Amino acid sequence: MIRSRSLAVAALALAAPAAAQQVDPADWDAVLAAAEGQTVYWNAWGGDPRLNDYITWAGDRVAEEYGVEVEHVKLSDTATAVSTVLSERSAGQDEDGSIDLIWLNGENFAAMKENDLLFGPWAEDLPNWALLDPEANPALTEDFTVPVEGLEAPWSMAQVVFYYDSARVDEPPTTIPALLDWTEENPGRFGFPQPPDFLGSTFLKQALLGLAEDTGPLYAPVDEADYEAVTAPLWTYMEALTPVLWRQGQAYPQSGPAQHQLVADGEIDIAISFNPGEASAAIANFELPESVRTFVLDGGTLGNASFVAIPYNASATAGAMVVANFLLSAEAQARKQDPAHLGVPTVLDVADLPEEDRALFEEIELGVATLAPEELGETLPEPHPSWMERIEEDWERRFGTGTP
Amino acid sequence: MSGRARARLLPWAPALTIACLLGPVVAGLAGVVAPAFGWYPALGGTEWSLAPWAALADWPGLRTAMRLSVVTALAATAISFGATVLICAAWHGTRTFRAIERLLSPLLSVPHAAAALGLAFLIAPSGWVARAVSPWATGWERPPDVLILGDPWGLSLIAGLVAKEVPFLLLMTLAAMGQIPVRRSVLTAETQGYGRATAWIKTVLPRVYPQIRLPVFAVLAFSASVVDVALILGPTTPAPLAVQVLDWLGDPDLSLRFRAAAGAVLQLALVLACLGAWWAGERIAARVGRAWIWSGGRGRGEPVLKVLSGAAAALSASAVLVGLAGLALWSFAGFWAFPDALPETLSLRTWERQGGGLLERAGVTAGIAIAATAISLLLVLACLEAEERHGIRPGTRALWLLYVPLIVPQATFVTGLQTLAVATGTGGTLAAVVAAHAVFVLPYVFLSLADPFRAWDGRMGLVAASLGAGPDRILWRVRLPMLLRPVLTAAAVGIAVSVGQYLPTLLIGLGRVSTLTTEAVALSSGGDRRLIGLYALAQTALPFAGFALAIAVPNAVFRNRRAMQEAG
Numbered sequence: 014m015i016r017s018r019s020l021a022v023a024a025l026a027l028a029a030p031a032a033a034q035q036v037d038p039a040d041w042d043a044v045l046a047a048a049e050g051q052t053v054y055w056n057a058w059g060g061d062p063r064l065n066d067y068i069t070w071a072g073d074r075v076a077e078e079y080g081v082e083v084e085h086v087k088l089s090d091t092a093t094a095v096s097t098v099l100s101e102r103s104a105g106q107d108e109d110g111s112i113d114l115i116w117l118n119g120e121n122f123a124a125m126k127e128n129d130l131l132f133g134p135w136a137e138d139l140p141n142w143a144l145l146d147p148e149a150n151p152a153l154t155e156d157f158t159v160p161v162e163g164l165e166a167p168w169s170m171a172q173v174v175f176y177y178d179s180a181r182v183d184e185p186p187t188t189i190p191a192l193l194d195w196t197e198e199n200p201g202r203f204g205f206p207q208p209p210d211f212l213g214s215t216f217l218k219q220a221l222l223g224l225a226e227d228t229g230p231l232y233a234p235v236d237e238a239d240y241e242a243v244t245a246p247l248w249t250y251m252e253a254l255t256p257v258l259w260r261q262g263q264a265y266p267q268s269g270p271a272q273h274q275l276v277a278d279g280e281i282d283i284a285i286s287f288n289p290g291e292a293s294a295a296i297a298n299f300e301l302p303e304s305v306r307t308f309v310l311d312g313g314t315l316g317n318a319s320f321v322a323i324p325y326n327a328s329a330t331a332g333a334m335v336v337a338n339f340l341l342s343a344e345a346q347a348r349k350q351d352p353a354h355l356g357v358p359t360v361l362d363v364a365d366l367p368e369e370d371r372a373l374f375e376e377i378e379l380g381v382a383t384l385a386p387e388e389l390g391e392t393l394p395e396p397h398p399s400w401m402e403r404i405e406e407d408w409e410r411r412f413g414t415g416t417p
Numbered sequence: 418m419s420g421r422a423r424a425r426l427l428p429w430a431p432a433l434t435i436a437c438l439l440g441p442v443v444a445g446l447a448g449v450v451a452p453a454f455g456w457y458p459a460l461g462g463t464e465w466s467l468a469p470w471a472a473l474a475d476w477p478g479l480r481t482a483m484r485l486s487v488v489t490a491l492a493a494t495a496i497s498f499g500a501t502v503l504i505c506a507a508w509h510g511t512r513t514f515r516a517i518e519r520l521l522s523p524l525l526s527v528p529h530a531a532a533a534l535g536l537a538f539l540i541a542p543s544g545w546v547a548r549a550v551s552p553w554a555t556g557w558e559r560p561p562d563v564l565i566l567g568d569p570w571g572l573s574l575i576a577g578l579v580a581k582e583v584p585f586l587l588l589m590t591l592a593a594m595g596q597i598p599v600r601r602s603v604l605t606a607e608t609q610g611y612g613r614a615t616a617w618i619k620t621v622l623p624r625v626y627p628q629i630r631l632p633v634f635a636v637l638a639f640s641a642s643v644v645d646v647a648l649i650l651g652p653t654t655p656a657p658l659a660v661q662v663l664d665w666l667g668d669p670d671l672s673l674r675f676r677a678a679a680g681a682v683l684q685l686a687l688v689l690a691c692l693g694a695w696w697a698g699e700r701i702a703a704r705v706g707r708a709w710i711w712s713g714g715r716g717r718g719e720p721v722l723k724v725l726s727g728a729a730a731a732l733s734a735s736a737v738l739v740g741l742a743g744l745a746l747w748s749f750a751g752f753w754a755f756p757d758a759l760p761e762t763l764s765l766r767t768w769e770r771q772g773g774g775l776l777e778r779a780g781v782t783a784g785i786a787i788a789a790t791a792i793s794l795l796l797v798l799a800c801l802e803a804e805e806r807h808g809i810r811p812g813t814r815a816l817w818l819l820y821v822p823l824i825v826p827q828a829t830f831v832t833g834l835q836t837l838a839v840a841t842g843t844g845g846t847l848a849a850v851v852a853a854h855a856v857f858v859l860p861y862v863f864l865s866l867a868d869p870f871r872a873w874d875g876r877m878g879l880v881a882a883s884l885g886a887g888p889d890r891i892l893w894r895v896r897l898p899m900l901l902r903p904v905l906t907a908a909a910v911g912i913a914v915s916v917g918q919y920l921p922t923l924l925i926g927l928g929r930v931s932t933l934t935t936e937a938v939a940l941s942s943g944g945d946r947r948l949i950g951l952y953a954l955a956q957t958a959l960p961f962a963g964f965a966l967a968i969a970v971p972n973a974v975f976r977n978r979r980a981m982q983e984a985g
Contacts, residue, residue: 060943086929089939093667093928100839103459201562207653264567271944278543278755279559299752414478414655
C-alpha cells in the first residue's frame with residue numbers, strides 16, 4: 014500500500030477545486046457525486062480474519078458500484094483510532110484527517126461524542142435507513158445508553174452467547190452462579206479473554222448483571238451510584254472463579270478468536286462470544302470441532318449494535334457515507350448473516366423488507382451450531398459506558414497485576 | 418553531481434552518518450523526557466511536574482513489570498553468552514563447528530517474532546512436543562492445564578530470546594576469532610597439557626571478549642525492552658514494562674501518555690541498571706577468571722562440556738527450525754485436533770484466501786527494507802571511502818556511536834520519535850518508516866561491511882591508478898565489483914534487520930503501515946495458527962531470499978572468474 018496522503022489530497026485539490034469539504038447528507042445525489050473517486054480509510058478492529066475478508070468484499074463492491082475505494086486500517090484496539098483523532102485535533106489538524114470511518118460502539122462512541130469529534134448528524138439521512146425499525150430495536154438509537162442522534166450508523170447486531178464442545182460437556186451451565194459451580198468441578202476448562210479486551214470486559218458485565226440485586230444503577234453514570242456496593246457481588250464471585258479458571262487466572266486468552274484454538278485443542282470446554290453465528294462459522298473454517306454448540310443464559314444476555322461513525326475532520330466524508338449506506342443494504346447484511354461468510358445477525362427489519370430482499374435472508378443456512386432467533390432469549394441492554402471503565406480498572410488492580 | 422562536488426562532500430560522510438544515527442536517538446529522547454516531566458503542550462501540559470511519575474508509581478503492577486524486564490534481560494543474556502562461549506570452546510575447529518557455522522545464516526534470517534511464534538507452538542501444552550508424546554507416553558487425551566506460555570517468571574520469554582541471541586553472538590564471536598591466532602594459542606596450551614576447551618577459554622576468550630562486548634550489551638538492552646517477543650511469549654498479568662508502555666500509548670485516555678512517557682524513561686534507567694550490573698559482573702568475572710587461569714588447572718570434565726554445549730546448540734537451533742516447520746504445516750492444515758501429531762486433512766485454503774493480503778504486505782515490507790538498506794549502504798560506503806581517501810578513521814570510541822541506537826531501548830526513544838512524527842505530520846508515511854528503519858539497519862550494515870572493505874588488496878587500486886583511473890573510477894569499476902559478495906551480504910543483513918522491526922514500524926507508521934511483522938504479531942493474539950503460520954513463514958522467507966541472493970548472484974557473476982569464487 015503506497016500511502017502518500019498529503020500528495021494525493023494536494024493533487025485532488027488542484028484537479029477539482031470545487032470538491033466540497035462538507036457535503037449535505039440530505040442531498041444524496043450530491044453525496045454520491047462527491048464520493049466518486051474518494052478513498053475511505055476505514056479504521057476497524059482487525060483481529061478476526063473473516064471479518065477482514067468481509068470488509069475487503071464490501072470495499073470491492075462499493076468500488077464497483079460507486080467508485081469509492083476502501084482501505085481497511087486494521088486496529089488491534091479501536092481506542093487507537095479515537096486517540097488518533099484526538100491527537101490530530103490537539104495538533105490543530107481540523108480537516109484532511111487520516112481517518113474517514115471508524116467501527117465503534119460503547120465507550121469509544123461516548124468518548125468521541127463527548128469530545129465533539131464526530132461529523133453529523135448524518136445516519137438517518139442514509140437511503141437505507143428506511144430498512145431499519147428503530148422502534149422495535151432500541152439498540153439502534155441508544156448505544157450503551159448514550160443517545161446516537163444520527164452520529165453513527167448501525168451495521169451489526171451482537172449478542173453474548175457461549176459455545177461449548179458437546180463431546181465433552183453434556184449440560185452446559187445456564188446461569189452465572191451455575192457457571193462457577195461447573196468450573197469448580199472442571200477446573201481449568203473455562204476462561205475468558207483478558208480485560209480490557211472488550212469480550213473479557215463484557216464477561217465481567219454479564220456476570221455483574223447475573224449477580225447484582227438491582228441492575229438499575231448500571232444504566233446511569235457510575236458516579237451516581239454506590240460503586241463498591243453495586244459491584245461487591247461481582248468481586249466475591251471473581252475471587253472464587255479466578256483460581257479455577259484456565260491457567261488458574263495467571264494467563265488469559267488474548268482475544269475472542271484465540272478461544273477457538275483453545276476449544277479445538279481441548280484446553281477449555283466453554284467460551285464466550287459476542288456473535289451467535291461465530292461457532293458455526295469457525296466450524297466451517299476448520300477452527301472448531303463439529304461437536305461445538307451454542308447456548309445462552311437464563312434471564313437473557315447482553316446485546317448491542319455495532320456502528321460506523323465519521324470523524325469531524327475526515328477527508329472523505331461523502332465516501333464514508335456511501336460505504337455506511339452500502340453496509341446497510343440487504344445484500345451486505347445478508348452476506349454478513351450467512352455463516353459461510355460471517356454469521357453475524359443483521360440490523361435490518363427482515364420481516365418488512367421487499368420480497369426479493371427478504372428472500373436473500375430466507376436462503377441462509379444458519380449452521381449446526383447456531384441458535385434460531387427465537388432460541389436466543391432476551392437481550393439485555395448494555396450498562397452506561399462509565400461502568401465498563403471502572404470495572405476494567407478495578408479488575409486490573411485485583412487480578413491483572415497480581416502475579417508474584 | 419560533478420566529481421569535484423563529490424570530492425568536497427565525501428569528507429562529510431562520517432559526520433552525516435553519525436547525525437543519522439544519533440539525531441533520531443537524541444530527538445526521540447527529548448520527545449519522551451519532556452512529557453515524562455509534564456511538558457506536552459498539545460495535551461495541555463505546559464508546566465514541568467512530577468505528576469507523570471506519581472501516576473506511574475500508582476500503577477499496581479509496576480514492581481512486577483520492572484522485575485520482569487530486568488530478570489529477563491540478565492538471564493537471557495547470561496544464558497546466550499554462556500552457551501556461545503561453551504559452544505565455541507568445546508567445538509571450535511571441528512567438523513560439527515563448520516556445520517554450526519553453515520546454520521547461522523538461516524537462523525539469523527528468522528525474525529524474532531517468527532522464531533517466537535514457532536517456539537510458542539512447540540512448547541505450548543497443546544504444542545507439537547506434547548502432541549508427539551501423547552497420549553502413548555503421557556496419557557494426555559487433552560492438553561494439561563499448565564502455565565508454559567506467558568508464565569509469570571518469564572521463562573518462555575527468556576527461552577525465546579536465547580534461541581535467537583545465541584546465533585547472533587556466535588556470529589560476532591566467529592568474526593572476532595578471525596582476528597586472533599586461535600589455532601596457535603590453543604595448540605600451545607594443548608602442548609602444555611590443557612584440554613581443548615579449557616585452552617580456548619583460558620587463552621582465546623580473554624582476547625575475544627573485548628571485541629564482542631558491544632554486541633553483548635546490545636543483546637542485554639534488546640532483551641530488557643523487547644516488545645514483539647514479549648507479546649508472543651511473555652506474561653500478561655502484568656506484562657514487562659516495555660509492553661505496558663505500548664498499551665498506555667494506545668489508550669484513548671490521552672492523559673495516559675504522560676504515564677507512558679515516564680514509563681519509557683524508566684525503561685531507559687532499567688537498561689542502564691542492567692548494563693551496570695553486567696559491567697560489575699565483568700569485573701568480578703575478570704578477577705575470578707584470572708585467578709582460575711593462574712591456578713593452572715588443565716581442565717576436567719571436558720567430554721561433559723562437549724555434550725552439554727552440543728545439546729544447547731542443537732536445542733536452540735531446532736527450537737527455531739522445528740517450530741517454523743510446525744507453523745508451515747499449520748498453514749496447510751484442515752482441522753487438527755489434540756493430540757494428533759499431524760493434521761487430519763491438508764488444504765490450500767488459507768493460502769488461497771490470504772494470499773492477496775500477504776503479497777501486498779510482503780511488497781510493503783520488501784519496499785521498506787530495500788529502501789532502508791539502500792540508504793544505509795550508501796552512507797556506509799561513503800564513510801568507508803572517506804576513510805580511504807581522506808584518512809578519516811573512526812577510533813574505538815566512534816564504534817560506540819554505532820551501537821547507540823542498539824543500546825538505547827526502542828521502547829524509549831521511538832516513543833519520543835512518535836510524538837515528533839505526529840507533531841510534524843510525518844507519522845504514518847512510508848518515508849518516515851523507512852527513515853526509522855535505517856537507524857537500526859545502518860549499524861549492522863556497517864559492522865558487516867567494514868572489515869571486508871578495509872581488507873581489500875590495495876595493490877589492485879595501484880594497478881588501476883597506474884593505468885590512469887581516478888579514485889571514483891577505481892571505486893566503481895574495480896573495488897565495488899570485487900567486493901560484490903560482502904556488499905550483497907551486508908545488504909542481506911540490512912534487509913533481515915529491517916524486516917524484523919516491529920516497534921518502529923508500529924509507532925512511526927501509526928498503525929497504518931502494515932508489514933509482515935506487524936501483521937504476524939497482531940495475528941498472534943488471535944490464536945489462529947493457520948494464519949500465524951502463513952505470516953511467520955512469509956516473514957522468514959523474505960530475509961532468507963535476501964541471503965540466498967547474496968550467495969547466488971556473486972556465484973553467477975563470477976562463474977568464469979576463478980579467483981573470485983572463494984572470495985569473501
